[in-house]
Amino acid sequence: MWAMVAKEFRQLRRDHRTLAMMIALPILLLVVFGYAANFDVHNIPTVVVGPGARASASLLRAPFHVVEVDRAGNQSTAEACLRDGKAVVGLVTGDHGITVFIDGTQLFSAQTAESALAKARVSEEAAGLASLPVRVRVLFNPRLTTSWIMVPGLAGLILVFVGTLITSLGVVRERQAGTLEQLAVMPFRAWDVIAGKIAPYLIVALIDLIVILLIGMGIFHVPFRGNIAVFALGAALFLLVTLGLGVLISTVSQNQGQAIQLAIMSLLPQVLLSGFIFPVSSMAAGVRWISYVLPLTYFVEISRGVMLKATPISSLWGPIGLLALLGAAVFGLAIARFRRDLAPSTRVPQ
Amino acid sequence: MRWGLEGVSVHFGRKVALDEVTVPVDASGITVVIGGDGAGKSTVLRTLVGLVRPDSGVVSRPPKRATGYLPATAGLYADLTVDENCKFSASAYGLRGADCERRKNELLEQVGLNAASDRLGGQLSGGMQRKAAVVIALLHSPELLVLDEPTTGVDPVSRSELWRLISGVAAQGTSVVLATTYVNEAARANSAVLLEAGKVLAAGSPEAILRSVTGAFGSAVGGSRPTPQSWRRGAGWRIWAPSGVLPEGVTPLQPDFEDAVVVAELVGEAR
Secondary structure: OHHHHHHHHHHHHHOHHHHHHHHHHHHHHHHHHHHHOOOOOOOEEEEEEOOOHHHHHHHOOOOEEEEEEEOOOOHHHHHHHHHOOOOOEEEEEEOOEEEEEEEOOOHHHHHHHHHHHHHHHHHHHHOOOOOOOEEEEEEOOOOOOHHHHHHHHHHHHHHHHHHHHHHHHHHHHHHHHOHHHHHHHOOOOHHHHHHHHHHHHHHHHHHHHHHHHHHHHHHOOOOOOOOHHHHHHHHHHHHHHHHHHHHHHHHOOOOHHHHHHHHHHHHHHHHHHOOOOOOHHHOOHHHHHHHOOOHHHHHHHHHHHHHHHOOOHHHOHHHHHHHHHHHHHHHHHHHHHHHHHHOOEOOOOO | OOEEEEEEEEEEOOEEEEEEEEEEEOOOEEEEEEOOOOOOHHHHHHHHHOOEOOOEEEEEOOOHHHEEEEOOOOOOOOOOEHHHHHHHHHHHOOOOHHHHHHHHHHHHHHOOOHHHOOOEHHHOOHHHHHHHHHHHHHOOOOOEEEEEOOOOOOOHHHHHHHHHHHHHHHHOOOEEEEEEOOHHHHOOOOEEEEEEOOEEEEEEOHHHHHHOOOOEEEEEOOOOOOOOOEEEEOOEEEEEEOOOOOOOOOEEOOOOHHHHHHHHHHHHHHO
16 A cells, blocks of 8 residues: 555656646635635725715715716616616605615625614614605516526526537647547648637537526526517637637646646636625725626626626627637647647657 | 658757668669668658758658658558548549559458458558558559558568568569668668668668678677677677677678678667
């Protein structure tokens, strides 16, 4: 048995990637669960509109954080702000009372807002203060159903899984089997090989996406209120990033084991820090920046926005543009590296 | 020289893989690159087909469409059948139709694989995999066929079948370059290049290489090594006397190509 133990340690010492993962992964999980895994919401962006906007805004306390006061605005203004993601709560003031609209797609913020409003109401009544009637309406996800929030994000997760993990395995398999050399000698252009390799995974990922959405809509009654073309554009750009990441991982991996390790290390931060589970706004600033470099963050914003809020494309240019940039960068780098694999080499053959 | 390497040097980092190597490849015929492990045989072939960029020298080769290549490992997809492997290669080279099907069947029959065409590549024995891989490399009737140790791991009968196939395509006008560690295969070639540590020790037809060897040759039996310039051959020893004078008790004999190869390596080591 000791001979086996000694052998395993020797092999592990030479397997730098596994060692790195064994050290980096616990640190990542510690940082995430220490700073990012936070369901407590302390900052709810709030927009206040209507004739009494200024007075009402001055009365608002934490967790409500007033980002805009618009005396000329009305209910449509408030709803548009929520739909476009500018605010989570919209206060519409009027002569006959206040209507509070809450964005139901921001689950934890919405729950916190409802709780804070209820506490405020109780305090007023206990103090014997007369107050205008306040109506609370949760938009987009009136019952704050968790599955309505999870399914759009899950669609992205599936695309990451197929696009990154499975694609990287498919490509590295050629390298491991030694058939990549033969492809390099055949009359293929580099683009033929790359496109030919990823096309099946692209098709499977799209089928997966459609299945997930149909199941979400059929079984969990998740609505699809927005423009399907906008959703498709977001999904296509997101796939560009994930497939590019898969090809990139394959160019730096010598075998499928290494590819899986790298893919998991790229997948885990996306699951934990993209807003899929824990709200980005609740994360400590020190880790929140990581969310902004993760492609899933932007796809979750697009998919939840289109499916639940019918967010128009004009309000989604930001995440769409960033996905396009990320896609161009990652895919461009992946192709450059893959072409190098197919081109004459000056490296010792593996 | 129609194709080949001329004065090619290749470095992998600080390691000299090839040192001003010239491997002429004539139109039709078989050129063998022979050498031990690490001699640079695979690097010669990989440079010839364009997988390795030389640091100096000239490499001449036909376009990719006219080149067939069998690497030292693999050669076919383990999760595709022999037939599917052939179809993939055929379509990569733009081959279609009944002619392609006929050629595939002929080649598979020549190497005795027609009954195994529905088997997955990974389910074939090592020898059958090499034979299938040679067929795939030949499917598009290349002008230059480059084979890296095509008969390694192949049983003697299959090796003979493969050589019949290779000789046949060479006779039909294909230039064949193959790497091997088997000296007796090199003796069947039109020309040979003997490599050792990235350098050319000898080059030319097997007969010319044999004629270039000087000194006397003999054989002896016994347990211990008779002289420093002797090597095992079967149960006995082969002895080379550069001076032309054999030691006592050694039976003189005419050298063959294998003797010439060993002598070239001994001379190379001595330099």
